[in-house]
Amino acid sequence: MKNYTLIVLLATFTGFAVNAQVVESGAQLQLIADHFKFTEGPAADAMGNVFFTDQPNNRIWKYGTDGTLSVFMEPAGRANGLYFDREGYLIACADEHYELWRIGMDKQVQKLAVNYKDSLFNGPNDVWVSPSGMIYFTDPYYQRDYWTRTSPKMHNRALYVYNDGRVTRLDSQFKQPNGIIGTPDGKFLYVADIGDSKIYRYAIQANGTLADKQLFASQGSDGMTIDAEGNIYLTGKGIDVYNPAGQKIEHIDIPANWTANVCFGGPNRDLLFITASEKVFILKMAVKATH
Template sequence: MSFFETVEPEFGRFVLGNAPVRQLASGFDWVEGPVWFGDAGCLLFSDIPNNRILRWTPGEGVSTYRQPSNYANGHTRDRQGRLVSCEHGTRSVTRTEHDGRITVVADSFEGRPLNSPNDVIVAQDGGIWFSDPHYGIMTNYEGFVAEQENPCVVYRADPETGALEVMVDDMNCPNGLAFSRDEGRLYVADTGRMFSQDAKEIRVYDLVDGRPVKGRHFHTISPGCADGFRLDSDGNIWSSAADGVHCIAPDGRLLGKILVPELVSNLCFGGRAKHELYMTATTSLYRIILNRQGVQVP
């Protein structure tokens, strides 16, 4: 059985022929938002419809980290190693302090509630960037049906004041986010409005003085769409897809695929050398070891 599909020869240097795609755990409903905690030696991820954040630990398996989780979706860590989470249920972005307290980073814009924060990244200056599509308020499956009062955009929360600023507003529904290693580029997935036939793509923006400019098409995933993605240390993008994970070069070329038997929602790098790729895929958590290192905060 092959776990890979090579499109460009250079992809052969990124994967290891004897490293399998391993299913680490299963039995969930819709898993998302993996984030690696190297200091704790574990991975956190969301099982959104079941309103819980789970923890996977090597040698121990899966345990419950937080339930209820307010239908948490995407997660990351900030520069101090704290968990930053997007919550559909509270329509907010929160931060878990080192003592366990939960701080609300953002829950409204100009007096109106956010839609359903989805994915989140933290810049070198501590700014918290997050996408705010409407998916979590369109049905009761991943949150609560509610009126949409703000457009679907990407925000930045100021690390000192918490003030929100719209950074990307040229998409139908922004979703996954990632910075290039030097923060010269911002990649954003547009996965389209729910119950529509909107085109889906990854867009890229140049970052000039901390602001995204010159937004343009970067790549279209097929089959499926780019829900979540992360970059490796050479600037390649590893994106979720309907048939697994696609590896995309910095110039937008598809290099190859990791084949996974379920639709992949999101992924992150982890392990002792950030060379293990963890993939949340519909009902299961998977892992593969690569000949690459991920770019990850902190």
């Protein structure tokens, strides 16, 4: 399939107006498109354009601030979670061969990490880049139909950090780590153990290591994001919003079988971009993310 641009006609879901502390009053969920197989990994660049993956179809898409939708990259290493680093490169969990990639806007790929010690990763799933440039990623195990292997080489399903060519395992006490997000000031990291229905919060140390692991919420999550108020957005059956104290303050229904991930996009970072099964949506928010 060639790269092409599709002018998007937003379809408003009548009856899905959302009344929430974090959603703009009267805002309605808007469908961008629904012709994907399974959408994941939304990440916004410095201008607010959102890149996301359709992993089964091996594509990375771009939703522009002008409302256009286009294929950014194909094939795309079966990319799953995405995040932009401070230099404008797209960091991707390239699941096809269990790797962590750095992708330029010219689509040139640098393989940052392909193994831990002498073992292949299970399949990097989600990723967050700290303000200092350290790359944190989760490595669960989800059997893929495009793999020849049928079991993981590593027993541990763990959390890692990549920094300056080196991979360090930070925590392996998970059933199935998945979603990950950090605070914009780089002080705290949130990681979901979707296999154990828990969200943990860590304090990030100056050298990038983690301390003071605490249970933040007794709920799992596929993907996560954070707004400028410090509220954490969890995904799965719709979207649940927790304040920084770990109190659930809102639920947003999404008309899809599964809500995989979310991020803030748009020129003002006040559009919640939602990947949900074969669909993607946007929702105007009363809060925004930091640039």
